[in-house]
Amino acid sequence: MTVITKQLSLNTRGEGDMLDVTRNVAEAVGESNLKNGIVTVFVPGSTGALTTIEFEPGLLMDLPDILERVAPKSLAYEHEKRWHDGNGHSHVRAALIGPSITVPFVNGRLTLGTWQQIVFMELDVRRRSRNLVLQIIGE
Amino acid sequence: MTVITKQLSLNTRGEGDMLDVTRNVAEAVGESNLKNGIVTVFVPGSTGALTTIEFEPGLLMDLPDILERVAPKSLAYEHEKRWHDGNGHSHVRAALIGPSITVPFVNGRLTLGTWQQIVFMELDVRRRSRNLVLQIIGE
Amino acid sequence: MTVITKQLSLNTRGEGDMLDVTRNVAEAVGESNLKNGIVTVFVPGSTGALTTIEFEPGLLMDLPDILERVAPKSLAYEHEKRWHDGNGHSHVRAALIGPSITVPFVNGRLTLGTWQQIVFMELDVRRRSRNLVLQIIGE
Numbered sequence: 001m002t003v004i005t006k007q008l009s010l011n012t013r014g015e016g017d018m019l020d021v022t023r024n025v026a027e028a029v030g031e032s033n034l035k036n037g038i039v040t041v042f043v044p045g046s047t048g049a050l051t052t053i054e055f056e057p058g059l060l061m062d063l064p065d066i067l068e069r070v071a072p073k074s075l076a077y078e079h080e081k082r083w084h085d086g087n088g089h090s091h092v093r094a095a096l097i098g099p100s101i102t103v104p105f106v107n108g109r110l111t112l113g114t115w116q117q118i119v120f121m122e123l124d125v126r127r128r129s130r131n132l133v134l135q136i137i138g139e
Numbered sequence: 140m141t142v143i144t145k146q147l148s149l150n151t152r153g154e155g156d157m158l159d160v161t162r163n164v165a166e167a168v169g170e171s172n173l174k175n176g177i178v179t180v181f182v183p184g185s186t187g188a189l190t191t192i193e194f195e196p197g198l199l200m201d202l203p204d205i206l207e208r209v210a211p212k213s214l215a216y217e218h219e220k221r222w223h224d225g226n227g228h229s230h231v232r233a234a235l236i237g238p239s240i241t242v243p244f245v246n247g248r249l250t251l252g253t254w255q256q257i258v259f260m261e262l263d264v265r266r267r268s269r270n271l272v273l274q275i276i277g278e
Numbered sequence: 279m280t281v282i283t284k285q286l287s288l289n290t291r292g293e294g295d296m297l298d299v300t301r302n303v304a305e306a307v308g309e310s311n312l313k314n315g316i317v318t319v320f321v322p323g324s325t326g327a328l329t330t331i332e333f334e335p336g337l338l339m340d341l342p343d344i345l346e347r348v349a350p351k352s353l354a355y356e357h358e359k360r361w362h363d364g365n366g367h368s369h370v371r372a373a374l375i376g377p378s379i380t381v382p383f384v385n386g387r388l389t390l391g392t393w394q395q396i397v398f399m400e401l402d403v404r405r406r407s408r409n410l411v412l413q414i415i416g417e
Contacts, residue, residue: 001140001276001279003314003417005384036142038179038274040316040380044391046332053234054185058218058227066210066231071344079336088336092344095331095375097234099394102241102380104181104274106144111272113183116238133389135316135382137276137279137415139142140279140415175281177318177413192373193324197357197366205349205370236373241318241380243413245283250411252322255377276415278281 004032006134008041012048012122015090016064020055021132022110022117028134029105036107037138042100044133047090047124049097055117063121067093090123097121105138143171145273147180151187151261154229155203159194160271161249161256167273168244175246176277181239183272186229186263188236194256202260206232229262236260244277282310284412286319290326290400293368294342298333299410300388300395306412307383314385315416320378322411325368325402327375333395341399345371368401375399383416 006028010019021041029039041050053059070093077088101118104111112118122128145167149158160180168178180189192198209232216227240257243250251257261267284306288297299319307317319328331337348371355366379396382389390396400406 001142001417003279005314005382036144036274038276040382042380042382042389044389044394046330046391046394051234052185052238054218054230056218056221058216058221059230059234061217062227062231063234065214066235070209070348075343077336078339079332079334082334082336088340091332091337092340095329095337095341095397096344098237098376098379099330100380101237102179102181102239104144104179104272106272106274111181111183111274113185116183116185119234133382133384135314135384137316139140140281175283175413177415190373191324191377193357193369195357195360197355197360198369198373200356201366201370202373204353205374209348237376240376241320241378243283243318243320243411245411245413250320250322250413252324255322255324258373278279 008132017122034138050101147271156261173277286410295400312416
């Protein structure tokens with residue numbers, strides 16, 4: 001059993017951007033030479049989130065649309081009253097989806113479904129550079 | 140420290156079906172003979188989800204009802220415009236709840252509360268066969 | 279590689295209370311003397327939740343407000359019809375956010391962002407004593 005840490009640097013295009021990081025995570029697991037274990041993908045920062053989804057153009061619009069239903073930008077956020085950075089909704093959305101995802105791998109391969117990809121969601125209101133942490137634990 | 144992989148096959152009854160998999164996960168941990176660690180339960184596929192809930196008949200209606208509030212079937216999903224499989228809302232709901240749950244175990248027992256069960260939620264619009272991955276890491 | 283289990287006892291002030299447990303988790307990781315790994319923070323119980331957020335007073339109001347939008351107290355929950363404990367919305371909200379969070383640590387430090395804290399959310403309708411499980415796995 002061992003732990004291997006990788007970083008994944010991303011440049012996002014701003015709010016609602018969704019990046020398919022599946023290949024990056026799969027390659028990191030492959031390079032680790034570990035056969036069986038889990039990989040935790042984590043975003044340091046409170047306005048991004050990780051989940052899985054079928055990465056196709058329709059859902060890349062649908063998921064942000066639903067987040068706008070859940071936590072609309074137009075509400076009067078208390079965060080905004082204090083900090084005036086226009087991203088109260090971003091923080092709330094990120095807390096709901098969560099900052100990490102843990103995926104098992106078996107025989108060196110992620111156990112994802114065929115139409116299931118690991119995605120990073122940029123929820124902040126501007127372009128950001130993100131450095132995801134990939135923590136791979138296995139044997 | 141070691142890793143043990145188990146599979147759990149389920150047949151779901153379609154949309155909104157919630158299956159209590161606590162006993163299955165507890166047995167897998169028991170059979171592993173590991174004393175302390177974590178188990179990650181993961182669904183390969185982008186229209187199912189895992190969480191914990193008190194598994195009683197009321198909440199088995201309430202949680203799907205709230206998901207219908209959050210991401211109603213009746214919306215015009217972009218996914219639907221492209222793929223015509225009627226499950227745009229399923230994908231969005233699954234991405235919100237998430238495809239995995241990680242539960243610690245101590246002295247061979249899951250650290251769940253008395254009224255807390257591990258549930259798989261079928262969010263797709265039809266009956267499905269599901270093969271969950273249980274990745275058990277511990278010593 | 280080893281596993282170290284810690285408990286974290288909290289007294290919450292009731293519904294909507296959010297407690298910053300970052301320091302407690304960081305200290306537990308420090309005391310473990312492990313350098314690299316993951317820590318899973320888990321709440322036994324189905325009316326509490328864990329996530330990360332920027333722990334500032336505005337968001338401590340905004341996140342509960344959004345949960346009230348998503349799963350309002352005023353709805354007629356089936357859970358309530360059976361159990362009359364007034365917390366059907368609590369259960370649903372907890373299932374949506376989730377009972378655990380997994381955070382990597384590297385060189386003995388949590389990989390959180392500067393403005394990102396680990397929070398426990400009390401979603402039940404009364405004061406509760408909570409015993410979180412911190413499962414630390416690493417080397």
